[in-house]
Amino acid sequence: MKIIFLGTPAFAVPSLKILVENGYEIVAVITAEDKAAGRGQRIAISDVKKYALEAGLKILQPKRMNDPVFLDEVKSLQADLQIVVAFRMMPEALWSMPPLGTFNLHGSLLPQYRGAAPINRAIMNGETKPD
Numbered sequence: 001m002k003i004i005f006l007g008t009p010a011f012a013v014p015s016l017k018i019l020v021e022n023g024y025e026i027v028a029v030i031t032a033e034d035k036a037a038g039r040g041q042r043i044a045i046s047d048v049k050k051y052a053l054e055a056g057l058k059i060l061q062p063k064r065m066n067d068p069v070f071l072d073e074v075k076s077l078q079a080d081l082q083i084v085v086a087f088r089m090m091p092e093a094l095w096s097m098p099p100l101g102t103f104n105l106h107g108s109l110l111p112q113y114r115g116a117a118p119i120n121r122a123i124m125n126g127e128t129k130p131d
Contacts, residue, residue, distance in 0.1 A: 001024065001025065001080045001081060001100075002025050002027045002077065002078060002079045002080050002081075003019065003024055003025060003026050003027065003079060003080070003081050003082070003083060004026070004027060004028045004029075004030060004074065004077060004079040004081075004082045004083075004098070005019065005026055005028075005029045005030070005048075005082075005083050005084075005085075006029075006030040006031070006082060006083070006084045006085070006087040006090070007029075007031060007048045007084065007085040007086050007087050008031050008032040008046045008047070008048050008086060008087055008088075009046065009047055009048070009086050010047040011085065011086045011107060012047070012048050012085035012086045012087070013047050013048055013051045015083065015085045015105055016029065016048060016051060016052070016055075016085070017051060017055075019083070020055050020057075026055075026057050027058065027077045027078075027079055028057070028058040028059070028060050028074070028077055028079075029048060029049070029052040029057050029058065029059050029060070030059075030060045030061070030062070030074075030087070031046045031048045031049045031052070031059065031060075031061055031087075032046050032061065032088070033061045033062075033063060034046075034049070034061065049061070060073065060074070065088070065089075065090055065091050065094055066091045066093060066094075071093055071094065071097075074094065074097060075097060079097070079098045080098055080099060080100045081098050081100040081101065081102070081103070082094075082095065082097070082098050082101075082102040082103070083102075083103050083105065084102060084103065084104040084105065085104075085105045085107075086107065090102070106118070107119050
């Protein structure tokens with residue numbers, strides 16, 4: 001089974017790592033573009049990209065998710081499945097592409113907690129288990 005993994009922050013790395021360590025065929029990792037960060041505005045790469053580089057995985061960093069050139073490249077990979085962990089909104093043209101679908105592994109209680117800090121919000125609201 002060919003898998004494309006989409007994610008950016010450190011939170012997403014363990015999921016990608018488990019897939020790699022268990023022998024799944026990761027045909028590409030899609031992550032956020034490198035960007036200037038910090039006081040010195042040095043170029044920073046995502047934690048997912050750092051791990052993907054270590055693991056020797058193909059990395060895609062589209063400027064626009066609906067760019068036809070990017071979508072054609074993703075389509076050419078012929079992935080059976082996409083797994084998303086902590087990534088931005090995706091156009092339907094991307095998430096509907098693989099025949100087995102796109103699975104979003106979310107770190108919070110949906111649909112109650114969305115946005116930038118879903119785990120923090122659940123803790124702040126005293127959640128102790130999923131409903």
